[in-house]
Amino acid sequence: MNEVLKVIKSRRSVRKYKPEQIKQEELEMIIEAGIYAPSGHNSQPWRFTVIQDRKVIEHINDISKKVMATVEIEWIRNAGLNPDYDITYKAPTLIIVSGRRDEMSSQVDCCCAVENMLIAAESLNIGSVWLGFASFGFKIEGEAEKIGIPKGYEPYYVFVLGYKEEEYQPSVPSRNYNVVDYIR
Numbered sequence: 001m002n003e004v005l006k007v008i009k010s011r012r013s014v015r016k017y018k019p020e021q022i023k024q025e026e027l028e029m030i031i032e033a034g035i036y037a038p039s040g041h042n043s044q045p046w047r048f049t050v051i052q053d054r055k056v057i058e059h060i061n062d063i064s065k066k067v068m069a070t071v072e073i074e075w076i077r078n079a080g081l082n083p084d085y086d087i088t089y090k091a092p093t094l095i096i097v098s099g100r101r102d103e104m105s106s107q108v109d110c111c112c113a114v115e116n117m118l119i120a121a122e123s124l125n126i127g128s129v130w131l132g133f134a135s136f137g138f139k140i141e142g143e144a145e146k147i148g149i150p151k152g153y154e155p156y157y158v159f160v161l162g163y164k165e166e167e168y169q170p171s172v173p174s175r176n177y178n179v180v181d182y183i184r
């Protein structure tokens, strides 16, 4: 198997991080992988907000859990109400990927950028996990602006990065291979 395929298969969501910060050159390589993602008519509508200030990361945890605690879906509400649950897993770097509101395929383009960055992180043996939960906090009026998302941009996706505290077994969780229809 070639290196790219190996990295794609070895990436796992990491939920335990070492407190030390990742190196700036590693961060830049990861962001560059995002910049190289495909985008509709090459619009490159993304903006990457890199947060390495612990207080701001904690704030994102707090506001997200506050909203999560009010939703109807029980497992999300329970996660929001659990005082021991940190949605950011205390990772030292959090990245918000925002997309221009006036671009047609902005959200999909940003999604492509995130996946590129997760794969790039794994190639450097840096852990990552996509944080759907972190989007709840941006539902609060004014929070995106307060955190520093530029005007005209929508914060679509959030993920964290850090050195892995523990390695995942490559077989966990398993994948369903019964998802392909061939029409030949």
Ligand SMILES: Cc1cc2nc3c(=O)[nH]c(=O)nc-3n(C[C@H](O)[C@H](O)[C@H](O)COP(=O)(O)O)c2cc1C
Pocket: 011, 012, 013, 014, 015, 129, 130, 131, 132, 133, 134, 172, 173
């Ligand atoms: C859109 C999206 C949102 C996610 N949100 C969260 C989240 O809020 N918290 C979390 O721990 N994992 C989250 N994940 C990670 C998934 O749980 C994980 O990718 C999935 O279980 C497969 O495991 P793997 O990433 O280790 O292969 C999210 C993944 C995606 C793609």
